[in-house]
Amino acid sequence: MLWPHKDLLCITQLTAAEILYVFRMARRFAEINTRPVKKVPTLKGKSVILFFVEPSTRTKTSFDIAGKRLSADTYSLAASSSSLRKGENLKDSALTLQAMHPDALVLRHHQSGASEFLARRLSCSVINAGDGWHAHPTQALLDGFTLSEVWGDDMAGKTVLIVGDIAHSRVARSDVLLFTALGAQVRICAPRTLLPAGVRQWPVEVFSDLTEACKGVDAVVCLRLQLERQKAGLLPDLREYARTYGLGARHLSKANPGVLVMHPGPMNRGVEIDAALADAENSLILDQVSAGVATRMALLFLFLTRKDATDQGDARGDQVESPQPQSPSLQED
Amino acid sequence: MPGPDLIVRNVLWQDELVSLWIEQGVVRRLAPPDEPCSEGEQLHGGGALLLPGLIDAHVHLREPGFEYKEDIASGLEAAARGGFSAVLAMANTRPVNDSAAVTSFMRDRAAATHPLGPRLHPVGALTKGLVGQELAPLAELAEAGCVAFSNDGLPVASPDLFRRAMEYASDLGLVVIDHCEDPVLAEGASMNEGRISGLLGLKGQPVVAESMQVARDILLAEYLDLPIHLAHISCRQSVELIRWAKARGVRVSAETCPHYLLWTEEMVQGYNTLAKVNPPLRTDDDVLALRQAVREGVIDILVTDHAPHADHEKEVPMDEAPNGISGLDTALSLSWKLVREGVLSPQDLCALWSARPGALFSLPVNRFQPGDPADFILFNPDLEWTVTPETLRSKGKNTPCLGQTLPGRVVAHGIAGKILFHNVDAS
Ligand SMILES: [Zn+2]
Numbered sequence: 066m067l068w069p070h071k072d073l074l075c076i077t078q079l080t081a082a083e084i085l086y087v088f089r090m091a092r093r094f095a096e097i098n099t100r101p102v103k104k105v106p107t108l109k110g111k112s113v114i115l116f117f118v119e120p121s122t123r124t125k126t127s128f129d130i131a132g133k134r135l136s137a138d139t140y141s142l143a144a145s146s147s148s149l150r151k152g153e154n155l156k157d158s159a160l161t162l163q164a165m166h167p168d169a170l171v172l173r174h175h176q177s178g179a180s181e182f183l184a185r186r187l188s189c190s191v192i193n194a195g196d197g198w199h200a201h202p203t204q205a206l207l208d209g210f211t212l213s214e215v216w217g218d219d220m221a222g223k224t225v226l227i228v229g230d231i232a233h234s235r236v237a238r239s240d241v242l243l244f245t246a247l248g249a250q251v252r253i254c255a256p257r258t259l260l261p262a263g264v265r266q267w268p269v270e271v272f273s274d275l276t277e278a279c280k281g282v283d284a285v286v287c288l289r290l291q292l293e294r295q296k297a298g299l300l301p302d303l304r305e306y307a308r309t310y311g312l313g314a315r316h317l318s319k320a321n322p323g324v325l326v327m328h329p330g331p332m333n334r335g336v337e338i339d340a341a342l343a344d345a346e347n348s349l350i351l352d353q354v355s356a357g358v359a360t361r362m363a364l365l366f367l368f369l370t371r372k373d374a375t376d377q378g379d380a381r382g383d384q385v386e387s388p389q390p391q392s393p394s395l396q397e398d
Numbered sequence: 399m400p401g402p403d404l405i406v407r408n409v410l411w412q413d414e415l416v417s418l419w420i421e422q423g424v425v426r427r428l429a430p431p432d433e434p435c436s437e438g439e440q441l442h443g444g445g446a447l448l449l450p451g452l453i454d455a456h457v458h459l460r461e462p463g464f465e466y467k468e469d470i471a472s473g474l475e476a477a478a479r480g481g482f483s484a485v486l487a488m489a490n491t492r493p494v495n496d497s498a499a500v501t502s503f504m505r506d507r508a509a510a511t512h513p514l515g516p517r518l519h520p521v522g523a524l525t526k527g528l529v530g531q532e533l534a535p536l537a538e539l540a541e542a543g544c545v546a547f548s549n550d551g552l553p554v555a556s557p558d559l560f561r562r563a564m565e566y567a568s569d570l571g572l573v574v575i576d577h578c579e580d581p582v583l584a585e586g587a588s589m590n591e592g593r594i595s596g597l598l599g600l601k602g603q604p605v606v607a608e609s610m611q612v613a614r615d616i617l618l619a620e621y622l623d624l625p626i627h628l629a630h631i632s633c634r635q636s637v638e639l640i641r642w643a644k645a646r647g648v649r650v651s652a653e654t655c656p657h658y659l660l661w662t663e664e665m666v667q668g669y670n671t672l673a674k675v676n677p678p679l680r681t682d683d684d685v686l687a688l689r690q691a692v693r694e695g696v697i698d699i700l701v702t703d704h705a706p707h708a709d710h711e712k713e714v715p716m717d718e719a720p721n722g723i724s725g726l727d728t729a730l731s732l733s734w735k736l737v738r739e740g741v742l743s744p745q746d747l748c749a750l751w752s753a754r755p756g757a758l759f760s761l762p763v764n765r766f767q768p769g770d771p772a773d774f775i776l777f778n779p780d781l782e783w784t785v786t787p788e789t790l791r792s793k794g795k796n797t798p799c800l801g802q803t804l805p806g807r808v809v810a811h812g813i814a815g816k817i818l819f820h821n822v823d824a825s
Binding site: 154 | 591592593594595596597598599600602604668669710713714715716717718
């Protein structure tokens with residue numbers, strides 16, 4: 066498959082076939098992560114800038130490991146570094162970054178639309194690692210990949226519930242788009258104060274009662290609750306939130322047998338999710354972390370070899386249907 | 399009887415070819431096009447539409463304090479080219495126009511840079527520093543030449559202070575213009591609250607942030623039996639409240655802008671900061687309600703809310719971008735789009751952009767009756783132009799029209815019988 070996209074900004078850009086192609090690539094890369102020597106030369110000589118204006122150890126580490134396992138050079142630019150500090154005009158940041166000639170930029174930013182803003186100004190690939198409340202496409206892809214490892218690629222007939230602060234969650238927005246693209250039914254459950262405007266027009270069923278929402282679901286995604294929502298007047302207090310919207314065994318008993326539990330992390334145990342549930346057998350929370358590295362390896366591979374594929378223009382084209390794409394560059398070091 | 403100083407020949411007034419005779423700065427009469435007269439300067443209109451000079455009751459000229467965005471010279475130049483013979487300039491300058499010194503400075507700058515006009519009428523701050531804590535010296539401001547008062551941009555939250563401001567202004571015979579916005583409901587918003595804000599992950603401003611304040615103002619105006627003018631109305635709910643108030647005889651008047659009649663929140667897709675304006679662009683339903691309200695006179699006048707900003711200020715993520723659209727250059731062309739779409743008639747335009755704002759703010763208006771001020775424009779509706787940074791006279795290039803082709807150009811502009819420009823080739 067010729068990867069047609071310069072940037073990964075939002076799940077809406079991707080067709081279902083492209084999403085599944087990412088999963089297939091991720092499956093191949095996941096295997097590398099289990100080898101004694103976890104490194105291949107695939108992206109040798111490529112440079113990836115990790116530009117995390119909003120701090121996130123977890124996602125940044127995941128991208129960093131993914132890049133290094135493919136032999137790309139990764140450079141971290143923290144928000145606090147002198148020239149690219151938070152508060153600098155983003156356009157000037159873009160120009161500075163452009164002058165460093167990276168092959169890809171992974172951006173985490175506290176403002177919705179920041180990745181699109183940079184993508185329009187940079188010639189390199191921009192991968193959105195979370196922008197404001199808008200989108201977190203790589204999280205959605207790794208969530209989908211995690212579920213596809215259990216369910217297979219066809220999610221028709223499955224029901225996924227997302228519970229928590231939907232309004233301020235880029236993960237929720239991207240998950241809804243991805244799960245529905247793959248044929249799953251999606252439900253969301255939150256107090257009205259944490260639902261986004263216009264949610265009735267989303268392709269989801271909306272619940273305010275978690276027990277009702279859990280009836281007959283196959284997977285539950287718990288979202289992290291930002292503790293400042295209470296101060297913003299959106300919640301009375303955390304104890305009440307935990308009692309009403311914290312996922313517990315009593316809710317899951319209404320779900321379908323084998324129901325899976327997910328959380329994008331980092332968790333507030335006892336707030337969004339009962340502490341024991343996070344460690345239970347049907348919890349995929351740690352699988353998500355592993356899947357994160359594999360999925361990001363797949364994405365870096367696709368975006369960083371995109372030009373090469375275009376230049377060759379033949380050999381690796383049109384292989385979207387192939388479950389085992391012939392990638393000579395996947396050979397071991 | 400002395401002869402005319404100026405005859406504008408061969409222009410269309412209400413579907414008839416006429417010539418406009420001007421004498422000592424005022425209209426002498428509309429005459430048959432070929433009525434001979436050997437006296438006075440002759441200006442050939444080439445069949446262009448004759449319209450009164452427009453009045454824009456809501457602009458931000460940025461001087462003093464923000465001359466990099468716009469100054470009085472560039473703002474009035476954009477006004478002149480856009481067909482405006484008079485503008486009301488809001489007080490959110492730096493320093494704020496809350497003293498006679500600032501008012502006089504603005505008027506002096508206008509006279510120095512544009513001695514023939516357009517005329518600049520300052521709007522004084524309602525509260526000191528626009529902070530909303532203490533009344534500004536309204537009598538001093540009125541004496542210095544302010545024609546109205548407003549806290550535009552920083553609406554007064556306290557109903558009590560707002561009431562006192564209305565009462566105090568009424569003694570001076572001047573109207574209060576309110577930017578209707580509940581500051582708490584609107585806090586941090588960068589677009590309309592609704593479907594698109596939900597998808598883009600942006601904080602939205604709900605329509606009730608506007609309509610609640612509209613309701614407050616209407617109720618105060620009725621209780622006090624005082625006039626109130628509501629700025630840049632953007633949504634159906636406000637329109638319905640204003641219609642109700644007018645039916646009750648409340649002394650309320652209202653304005654909206656061409657952008658609320660033409661565009662919706664869809665314009666913000668792709669995080670388009672050029673479409674970030676306050677109040678925000680709303681929905682199709684709001685556009686329909688506003689169009690009807692403008693036709694019916696529920697909304698009395700059109701204004702630009704001309705809000706120029708520098709490019710670098712808009713080239714930022716949505717949350718950081720300042721609100722505003724640069725409007726003086728494009729207002730008449732956008733209004734003409736509404737004429738083409740059958741929303742408004744050319745007569746409506748004269749009322750919305752000239753007669754009614756003149757009446758509301760006690761400014762002289764040209765109805766082409768003998769003795770009216772000879773403020774006029776010649777407008778060629780068939781001439782199209784493409785909006786580029788170069789074609790805009792304002793320093794502010796911040797308009798979602800960039801790159802669009804718009805109908806109609808002002809080909810000549812006269813104020814008090816003096817020609818500001820006449821581009822005969824363009825007609
Ligand atoms: Zn305003």
